[in-house]
Amino acid sequence: NITSGILYPQARPTAIDRHTPLHYVTHYSYLNLCEFLFLTYRSNSSTLELTTCGVPMRRLRVLCIHSFRTSGSIFKQQLQRAGLLEALEDLVEFTFVDAPHPASGHIPRDVGPYFQGPYFEWFTAEEVGDRVEFDEAKVEASERFLLDVLTRQGPFDGIMG
Helix, strand or coil: CEECCEECHHHCCCCCCCCCCHHHHHHHCCCCCCCCEEEEECCCCCCEEEEECCEECCCEEEEEECCCCECHHHHHHHHHHCCHHHHHCCCEEEEEECCCEECCCCCCCCCCCCCCCCCEECCCEEEECCEEEECHHHHHHHHHHHHHHHHHHCCCCEEEC
């Protein structure tokens, strides 16, 4: 089964070649499909190995951006609990960052009881009547921060958040 570009163990393909249905290949279009792409499982493992023409590919680099009033550490813990870090460790190098602003408001109910701080936020927003007003200075500072991360720690193959 393939869902949202994730290959689940029960699918167990041996290769993707020119006879593979197009809908199957498109999930991996971000990989260099100009070369011949093989997807194979290690024996007795659900870990996926990627090779092109028999030469191992480098791990994909993914920048992980946490959600509202959490942290990079919390995002990492969530992925660990879901088993994604272990399942993808041979394929993906995850980089977790904290937003540049300490959380200034209440911590979400589904975060505080389960994860210790510190907590961070990318911006603040306030409901004013029928609209939402953002703190533009925080939004701009977060944009500058992320551009700096991309410059100093990049390049990245993808962003997850």
